Amino acid sequence: MTGPLRSTSTRLALAVMGAFLLAFVLLGAGVYVAVSTLLLQDARELVRTDSAGLMQLQRDGGRAALVQELRDRLDAPDDPDAVYALIGADGRVEVGDVPALHAGRGVRWTTFELAGDAVPGDGTQSRRVLAQLQPLPNGETLLTGLRLQSQDRFLALMLRTALVALAVAATLGALAGWLTSRWVSHRLGHLDRTAARVGGGELGLRVPLDGSGDAFDRLGRRFNAMLDRIEELLGGVRHATDHIAHDLRTPLTRLRNRLEDLRHRSGATPAERAALDGAVQETDHLLTTFGALLRLARIEAQPPAGEGPELDLSALAADAAELYTPIGAERSVRLALSLEPALVRGDRDQLFQMLVNLLDNALKYAPEGSEVGLSLHVGEAAVLRVDDGGPGIPEADRERVFDRFQRLESHRGTPGSGLGLSLVRAIVHRHGGRIELIDRAPGLRVQVTLPLAGAPGRIAPAEPLE
Template sequence: MKLTPRSTSTRLALAVMASLLLAFVLLGAGVYYAVSTLLLQDARELVRTDSAGLVDLYRENGRAELVEELRRRVDAPEDPDAVYMLAKPDGAVIVGTYPALPSHRPGARWIEFTEDARAGPRRNGNDPRVVAHLQPLADGSTLLTGLRLRSQERFLALMQRTALVALVVAATLGALIGWLTSRWVSHRLSSLDATAERVGGGELALRVPLDGSDDAFDRLARRFNGMLDRIEDLLGGVRHATDHIAHDLRTPLTRLRNRLEELRRRPDAAGRDVELDAAVAETDQLLQSFGALLRLARIEAQAPAQGEPALDLASLVGDAVDLYLPSAADRMIDLRAQLQPCQVHGDGDQLFQLLVNLLDNAIKYAPAGSEVDVTLQAVAGEAVLHIDDRGPGIPEADRERVFDRFQRLEAHRGSAGVGLGLSLVRAIVHRHGGHVLLLDRAPGLRVRVVLPLA
């Protein structure tokens, strides 16, 4: 049977209470040790001073005067806790509080023992404790000067009783603080739990409220809201893509079906090859569309590329430019490149796909006999890529819309393509921690891609 509480709030409350109790016990033990040590040092100082006075009396007036003084102090003590003894070299007591010297190590100067006033010195925890100083005298006798620690022990006993009461108070206070802490944690997490439950029920627009404290719970709520924003964007992209698939692919599918139906009805072979070629072209375009959609979905589902190996972006751009030099030459377009070395973290295949898509668009829409300029430079810790053409450009109102799936300008609907190139570009740039902008070059279009340097 497991006794460990399963509730995290209960474990948190117990941990808080245990921490408070442990801190209290450690603090109390430290204070008790410090106070007891200080009291013992004070008692020893009193004993040392008293012993020094008696030794001076012995040196000035001899043993007889010392015996007389000790007998006076024992018979009529000024301090009832003071202890005095004078013993011969053989241990026989000449005068003193006890009939015999307490047992001690040879050569010891300080001893501690407990006493029983009726039976003499005895190790008994219920009797007062005595701290005593042994002073050898010139004639071989031994002077014992001591002090009963009754007042010190009463003070320490009072401290112990007070500490026990304080321990009970601390345990109660710790339990209360632990309970309040667990309630506060549960309350802070309840909004997160309630939001997650409602979002799971379909309320995708719901977000966790923030209190602006920027503590761990507020940061968790912010991360949770960011995750919900990402999920909503992805689901919106799926719905958007589905709508465009239904709209944009319905026409080529209808044409493909009509051509196949026409071939089935045609009795002779005249014109059949032309129709078959057109049907195959329609099929290729559909396959290209679905392939681009799959690539786009995989890229959007991948983790950020900051953990990828570093690569030379200038080398990739140079390879892409070399790939399109023949196409540009066919249309008498001057494809020029000015590249600075730039190291970025990322997937080389995806970055090359990004460059291919952008160069393909630039050469496709640039007028024959014009130029396309490609520049790459490192600016303030970022790799900045510009691809400039002299084509018709994109109206400012459409520059964000063209990044959506299957979005094509009306002027370009007759040209080859499925409307996913710029969507792929944006997905690859975002995965690599950058951003892409479409700017007016007047005339023409400037595409700016910014990626963080490695």
């Protein structure tokens, strides 16, 4: 099954339409058979009554009276649909104009076609005749019949009406299926959009409930309970980490100051000074990590920045590039800029921190003599891209690297705390944007999409790969 038929909504719509049409066809067929049977029974009753009257005439007046009556009725018929004939013992038609029929023994019913004039609006030249064959004592057979053209016209009209009704039913079925699928999609859409935005970092979102208590409402309630539990667990971990960072920052600062005092005291040997230098560097690294943790906690606790001041993202990008151009030159890595003016709203310092972290990562992993691209283009949103020619990130790890302290095995030897991309994602989400990691083969592209200053709302999360 390919194309649109993969969609559950499409299949649901087709199922509803199919069930609707099947029920209509079964009902229509039942009505058609019932009406056809009823009309045939009425025709048989009329023929049976007429035949009984003629047989009584034959018994009372003999063959001559019967023949005269048949000729009178054929010459001046009271019922134009009535058919009469007298068939001899040898099978020849003695009275009437009907095809030769085999009489057989006993009373029996037969149906045959009788040529006749076309009826206006009815394109057929022949008519069905329902007839009863009644044997007479002298070996002849009395045929009493009834043209079924009225019944056939009624059934044909009924069939044409049924076909029109079937077309209407198909349209109504398709409409009912479409409305059903739209209703189901609408109910599931809340769940899908909430899951996508929660996956994008908006952990405070919940699925709206309508209080109906149906399956969708119960599913939304369970989903919200699950999100509450996840937010509670993540909040506990985050708070524990933040408290640890806050509580250890002061003693680490004291420790660093004491190590600095020891390093500057006279009488320390060169080996002791080297050891103290290493200890001070490790302490500085710990303080930097704890500082990043506290910054991350503050950013995540802040409200969305959509109402912040208007600023030019291209100017911030140019400043960040100017800051990192000398750092790249030390490793023969060139920064290539392609910046378009882009007005966004938000926190200038946080957006600058985002740019600095992205450029720092790109320059850190870019091979010597390569190029790091920084581009900013404007369409429906501001799209910032940072491209490098480094080892890249495997697809399976592209979501994991945004978590705190997550570092790939191949990157363990490089300096860093594993909080850079966590900070970047927190800043992007606070500004209503989206961040994606895209393989460049070789290298990695970090793409940040931010809403423009005049555009309300948030950028939709990226669609998951199938």
